[in-house]
Amino acid sequence: MPVEDNACIQAVLAGDKEAFSGIVERYRKRAFLMAYTIVRNEQDAYDLSQEAFIRAYRNLKKFDLDRPFFPWFYRILKNRCLSFLRKRKQLAEVSIEGVFGLKSAEIDLDRARLVRECIAALPENAREILNLRYYQGYSYREIADILEKPIGSVMSGLFYARKKLKELLQEKGL
Amino acid sequence: MMNHQEVQEKIPLYVAGELPAVEVAELEAHLESCESCRHELEEFRKMEEMLAPLRLPDPPDELWDGYWSGIYNRMERRLGWMLFSLGAIVLLFFGFYRLVEGMLADPTVPPLIKWGVLFIGGGLAILLVSVIREQLFHRKNERYREVRR
Numbered sequence: 001m002p003v004e005d006n007a008c009i010q011a012v013l014a015g016d017k018e019a020f021s022g023i024v025e026r027y028r029k030r031a032f033l034m035a036y037t038i039v040r041n042e043q044d045a046y047d048l049s050q051e052a053f054i055r056a057y058r059n060l061k062k063f064d065l066d067r068p069f070f071p072w073f074y075r076i077l078k079n080r081c082l083s084f085l086r087k088r089k090q091l092a093e094v095s096i097e098g099v100f101g102l103k104s105a106e107i108d109l110d111r112a113r114l115v116r117e118c119i120a121a122l123p124e125n126a127r128e129i130l131n132l133r134y135y136q137g138y139s140y141r142e143i144a145d146i147l148e149k150p151i152g153s154v155m156s157g158l159f160y161a162r163k164k165l166k167e168l169l170q171e172k173g174l
Numbered sequence: 175m176m177n178h179q180e181v182q183e184k185i186p187l188y189v190a191g192e193l194p195a196v197e198v199a200e201l202e203a204h205l206e207s208c209e210s211c212r213h214e215l216e217e218f219r220k221m222e223e224m225l226a227p228l229r230l231p232d233p234p235d236e237l238w239d240g241y242w243s244g245i246y247n248r249m250e251r252r253l254g255w256m257l258f259s260l261g262a263i264v265l266l267f268f269g270f271y272r273l274v275e276g277m278l279a280d281p282t283v284p285p286l287i288k289w290g291v292l293f294i295g296g297g298l299a300i301l302l303v304s305v306i307r308e309q310l311f312h313r314k315n316e317r318y319r320e321v322r323r
């Protein structure tokens with residue numbers, strides 16, 4: 001993980017609040033997209049990702065400087081998003097017609113919607129891996145780093161997720 | 175030697191070009207001789223095709239206008255809010271106290287009722303402050319929405 005992260009964090013801990021903007025700029029896109037894949041709503045993803053940064057800032061003293069920043073931050077963000085959904089007592093809304101106001105005309109929206117519904121119906125662990133890989137396009141190595149798991153366990157998790165997904169897709173006739 | 179399960183778990187790494195060269199050779203040798211793992215590779219490719227359209231586009235750059243300042247303001251604001259809330263609660267409570275002062279001084283009113291009235295006053299003060307804060311907070315959020323259109 002980038003050396004600059006540590007430099008930023010040390011500056012923030014030394015009292016330079018502005019230095020936190022380095023961290024925010026580096027990870028805001030990832031944070032937003034991650035929140036978006038969990039809560040399925042732009043406005044909420046925007047707010048929740050900001051809140052996660054604020055929470056990280058407030059807990060920065062507890063952060064272990066020998067470890068990478070992003071996986072730590074990811075746990076904060078994920079917990080924030082999941083508790084948001086629990087409070088709302090609503091599962092991730094899956095019927096999005098394209099995102100960010102862009103309509104992807106080329107893809108068959110009905111089919112894509114069915115696939116999204118099937119992914120949303122998977123258990124949390126399986127859904128998380130598929131989200132990271134297919135919604136957000138991380139490499140398997142990056143996924144292992146983010147989840148702080150050995151790559152072997154990511155691959156077996158993915159294998160299981162794929163089998164489950166295939167069953168669901170077949171039920172829907174895809 | 176890799177068994178079928180291992181090969182099938184490694185197929186995604188192979189397809190993505192993330193498998194170390196030594197393992198690529200081993201995996202290809204296995205595929206050559208194993209019908210069911212070749213089938214699995216085919217299935218995997220089909221699934222990847224189906225999942226490819228899910229990839230989220232990059233959000234537009236305007237999304238980040240005000241993103242950092244929104245965070246920074248809230249980082250700064252916490253102490254401000256705490257002082258504001260505390261001050262407002264004290265003032266409201268004091269105002270309420272003055273309002274019911276006469277009743278509190280009246281020796282014919284039982285102490286239990288006096289305490290009850292004071293707690294109601296304190297509760298109202300806290301509720302009022304929290305509602306005011308919530309209103310201010312929501313107005314701020316709506317401003318983001320306009321910026322992002």
Ligand SMILES: [Zn+2]
Pocket residue numbers: 177178181204208209210211212
């Ligand atoms: Zn085989």
